[in-house]
Amino acid sequence: MPAQILIIEDNPANMALMVYLLNAFGYGAHSATDGEKGWEAAQQEAFDLILCDVHLPKRDGYEIVRLLKSNPKLQTIPVIAVTALAMVGDREKMLEAGFDSYIGKPIEPTTFVSQIEEFLPPELRTRRLPEGHSAPGTDSASAATVPRELKGATILVVDDTPVNRELIRSTLEPFGCSLLFAENVQQGLQRAQNDRFDLILCDLHMPNEDGFSFIRRLRTNPRLADIPFMFLTASSGRDNDPDEALTLGAARFLRRPIDPQVLVDHIKACLQESDEGEAPPRSD
Known part of the structure; x- marks a missing residue:
């Protein structure tokens, strides 16, 4: 225990x-x-x-x-x-x-x-990091342990909660990711139009417009439609939220709380699938 x-x-x-x-x-x-x-x-x-x-x-x-x-x-x-x-x-x-x-x-x-x-x-202790990986943020994290698929990746994080944004930053930046943040859908759209991202990581429940609205608007823009998209949201919500997310084109639907290493592994896999031209929808 x-x-x-x-x-x-x-x-x-x-x-x-x-x-x-x-x-x-x-x-x-x-x-x-x-x-x-x-x-x-x-x-x-x-x-x-x-x-x-x-x-x-x-x-x-x-x-x-x-x-x-x-x-x-x-x-x-x-x-x-x-x-x-x-x-x-x-x-x-x-x-x-x-x-x-x-x-x-x-x-x-x-x-x-x-x-x-x-x-x-x-x-x-419950450290569950796979062999060969170091915990994000520890001194032992070196270039040799940084997943190749993450180093240099640019990720847009859309989330209205400061604690969530800080947790994502502290999890991904030590692995060499470059992060930009938006607090709502409108800011996320502006960011996506002005910069190029390898992946978008988005909350579902946000004021005014939710994450489903965001991905719908992205998918209608030919220049933005192919950006890999992942949901990371609280465990509460409708039972069919994961199915709707995947139908709209999300590559992953993940729920909080989530082990940081599990999040890293999903992002790594999603980026690799994008590079290979494969995007099998998954939810967890």
């Missing part, structure tokens, strides 16, 4: 990013939005790791770590401070208070998971 991780964080954007990253790598992410809820959750469920902000409503991080480390049943759980505190002496103060480590904000998606995995025993 993968590690179960409690996140105590009152900032919705930070919480969403950490939950997304942990889920993408197969970990169980549990959330508490204030110190009181975090302390209650820690007593009620068994966690392998706790990520805790310092400045929290009701109980701050210092009180939570003191309570955890003074409880015989909970004191062995690693507790990592995730905070924007960056003054001289803050790190030492947190370690003296009982935190096992410290991760600064803003969170760096390319290194976050590898940072927290240092505090998990090997049997609870």
Whole structure:
């Protein structure tokens, strides 16, 4: 069973990013939005790791770590401070208070998971990268491990959610991809008309016009109709969304959360199919 991780964080954007990253790598992410809820959750469920902000409503991080480390049943759980505190002496103060480590904000998606995995025993780690590949964003990623089909590829990402855009950036840029972003269909069309892309990666649910509208409009333009198109969207939606996407000409219909390496593999395959003149529709 993968590690179960409690996140105590009152900032919705930070919480969403950490939950997304942990889920993408197969970990169980549990959330508490204030110190009181975090302390209650820690007593009620068994966690392998706790990520805790310092400045929290009701109980701050210092009180939570003191309570955890003074409880015989909970004191062995690693507790990592995730905070924007960056003054001289803050790190030492947190370690003296009982935190096992410290991760600064803003969170760096390319290194976050590898940072927290240092505090998990090997049997609870869920790294599922195929042999011969390095995790995106790690120092070991070298030219020898970058998939040839990805290096130098230019990808247009159309997504209205900043967290999603950041996760895609941190996943693909280390592999040598060049990314341009659009926050809605209109921006995506402008980008597509002004630049040449090897692939378009698009969310489905966006304000005003959705991803289906985007691909329909692309396919009516002879100059843009042949650009490989992939959907990456949340798991919620209609059961027939994948079938409609493939009918409209999408090469893939992928659902979040998704393991970063799985996303990389699908994009690599899609680009290779395009180069070979093959585009068998698939959904996952």
